[in-house]
Amino acid sequence: MKKLFLKNDWIGKKPVIRIEFPYDFELKELVKQFPGCNWDTKKKVWWIAYEDGKLSEMLQYFKGKAWLDYSELKKVELSKTFPTLPELDGFLKEEISKFEDWMLNKRYSGSTVKTYRDAVGIFLRFLENKPIAEIENQDFERFNKEYILARGYSGSYQNQVVNGIKLFFQNRRGIKFNPEIVYRPKREKVLPNVLSxxxxxxxxxxxxxxxxxxxxxxxxxxxxxxxxxxxxxxxxxxxxxxxxxxxxxxxxxxxxxxxxxxxxxxxxxxxxxxxxxxxxxxxxxxxxxxxxxxxxxxxxxxxxxxxxxxxxxxxxxxxxxxxxxxxxxxxxxxxxxxxxxxxxxxxxxxxxxxxxxxxxxxxxxxxx
Incomplete structure (x- = not known):
């Protein structure tokens, strides 16, 4: 029987269920007919809005038609709402731009530069443009708890954010934030997928x-x-x-x-x-x-x-x-x-x- 993989995701501030599967015309037609199913043109994936009881509804709909693998689907607290982060002010934008230039001069790869730049930007926006000299380690602990963990982001994403923020602050002097005492999350042990x-x-x-x-x-x-x-x-x-x-x-x-x-x-x-x-x-x-x-x-x-x-x-x-x-x-x-x-x-x-x-x-x- 054909299989669908269900995973958590977000569309803006709205929790959704991603529906992933190797391309199959008949399966695609079946999925798109499920009530409330949408196609994300950017992420190239089918999704439905997350609701309590939605999994039971899907199990009933796809019964006998497709097998649902929901081992990676986690319960989301729908009562939680996430405020929109403010835009960066001009000074912080300039600081991030200098950080980006420094990474380029150090020959960091393009993908690493983008990942670290975005991570620092999100962190500073979360702190509502707090001056860099006043940022403390408690600010990062709060960011980790109230932003990364609250949104259910993966350990690998958290690790990338930690790397980017630590690197950004390593070249700063006269600041309260000490990047050396920020620890990376425990790495998940995931086995590689192997074909016969x-x-x-x-x-x-x-x-x-x-x-x-x-x-x-x-x-x-x-x-x-x-x-x-x-x-x-x-x-x-x-x-x-x-x-x-x-x-x-x-x-x-x-x-x-x-x-x-x-x-x-x-x-x-x-x-x-x-x-x-x-x-x-x-x-x-x-x-x-x-x-x-x-x-x-x-x-x-x-x-x-x-x-x-x-x-x-x-x-x-x-x-x-x-x-x-x-x-x-x-x-x-x-x-x-x-x-x-x-x-x-x-x-x-x-x-x-x-x-x-x-x-x-x-x-x-x-x-x-």
Whole structure:
């Protein structure tokens, strides 16, 4: 039976229930007919207003039609209302602008700059433009309790906010706020999503379009992040040495990963047919690199054609690559280098989803 994933979200100050599922025409038509269901054009997701008893109503409506996974749906206190935050005054805007320039000069990535800039802006707006020199650690504790936790934001979001605010105040002198005693939240232990080799093969073989198949195959065969694939240039493929050079990826690092004979053959076939001029994968009518949105669409089309109903993302292919390497006996240190992880602890998470050791464990059920 087809599955829908229900999660909490907010539209402005209004709590809503997100309805997520891999694209399926029949399922989409079923969801849109649920009373009060709306489509968010920015977030690209279906949603309904959160109300007490709404889950029971949905369970009754979708009974026998779709399975509802509401494990991540939490109860919301509807009595809570959140006031609109004031706009920043001119001086604080200038301070944040200087902070942004400092991060750019330090070569922080564009996404990190935006995340930290927005985090500081929200914090200062919450404090209603309180002068920076008067801000104390108690202000941050109140912000954490009354803004982040009250809205049910995730631990990862809280961690990003903490990082941004700490960095902002580290260069300030003569202030009451001490960034060194602000602690990050306990990190949630979430296992990576992994596909079986059979599922990966079905997804990779689903496209007849040579470019689409080549992109998905290269992500899996080299364990690439989405941005790493899109930033690849023709010169990054060293066919003589059978390696792929990934330049200035996460953490501003270069790394080299091996190219299998099978993927090299596919890339040669792709190159002869499409003749890219600069980037390995370029847009349909442009020499610029292929867009992120189009790449995500390629995966969605593959899932529809393959019939796989899991909410697969491009990063699942990277997780699957690492796990399958581990299950074949590849040393964890080598996997760390291939993925570009700074710490071996990051790579060790794949030991928790590998079934190589689990399959050797005897179950007492077999003796019954």
């Amino acid at each position: 080799k059979e599922e990966v093969k079905v997804i990779l073989d689903s496209h007849q379009n040579l470019k689409h198949r080549s992109m998905l195959c290269l992500i899996y065969s080299c364990g690439l992040r989405r941005g790493e694939l899109l930033n690849l240039k023709i010169t990054d493929v060293d066919s003589k040495r059978s390696v792929l050079i990934i330049r200035q990826s996460k953490g501003k690092k270069d790394r080299v990963v091996p190219l299998s004979p099978k993927i090299l053959e596919l890339l040669r076939e792709y190159f002869k047919s499409f003749k890219p001029s600069l980037y390995l994968f370029e847009g349909h009518r442009s020499v610029g690199k292929y867009s992120e949105k189009s790449l995500e669409s390629v995966l969605k089309q593959a899932l529809v054609k393959s019939g796989i109903k899991k909410p697969v993302t491009l990063h699942w292919l990277r997780h699957s690559y690492a796990t399958h390497l581990l299950e074949r006996g590849t040393d964890l240190r080598h996997i760390q280098e291939l993925l570009g992880h700074n710490s071996s602890k990051t790579t060790e998470i794949y030991t928790h989803v590998s079934i190589r050791s689990l399959q050797k464990i005897w179950s007492p059920f077999d003796d019954l």
